Amino acid sequence: MWRSWAQTRKETRNGYKKITDRVAALNDLRCGSITSTTGRCGKPNCRCHQPNAPGHGPNLRLTYKLQGKTVTESLPNPAAVRKAEREIEEFRKYQALNKEFLEVNARMCQMRPSEPDPQSAQEKKLSKPSSKKSPAK
Numbered sequence: 001m002w003r004s005w006a007q008t009r010k011e012t013r014n015g016y017k018k019i020t021d022r023v024a025a026l027n028d029l030r031c032g033s034i035t036s037t038t039g040r041c042g043k044p045n046c047r048c049h050q051p052n053a054p055g056h057g058p059n060l061r062l063t064y065k066l067q068g069k070t071v072t073e074s075l076p077n078p079a080a081v082r083k084a085e086r087e088i089e090e091f092r093k094y095q096a097l098n099k100e101f102l103e104v105n106a107r108m109c110q111m112r113p114s115e116p117d118p119q120s121a122q123e124k125k126l127s128k129p130s131s132k133k134s135p136a137k
């Protein structure tokens with residue numbers, strides 16, 4: 001079934017709108033990773049420097065980039081860890097939506113006819129390319 005460019009564009013536009021709506025509906029997000037640190041701290045008098053004492057941790061922390069700088073935030077309790085996990089999860093959703101968004105846009109670009117202005121359209125008719133007819137075999 002033939003579908004007009006206008007109709008296809010409308011459908012694609014709807015898809016586009018759905019994606020932007022979903023992006024707008026995302027919660028706080030950040031691109032980061034949770035890492036855990038263990039070991040001894042820098043304080044020589046700390047218990048962790050006693051013989052046979054276990055090091056600190058594991059301490060979880062969140063690392064992310066902000067304006068080109070790596071920022072590290074400690075995640076002192078399970079609630080902080082869950083919050084950071086949620087933020088990273090939202091970022092993954094954003095990434096997926098971003099991918100869809102680019103795909104929809106690429107499709108729109110692909111489908112959009114290059115509308116020549118009336119004058120150059122007439123010019124084209126006069127100089128028709130003859131590359132379509134290729135000899136059989």
Ligand SMILES: [Zn+2]
Nearest residue numbers: 040041046048
């Ligand atoms: Zn220590």
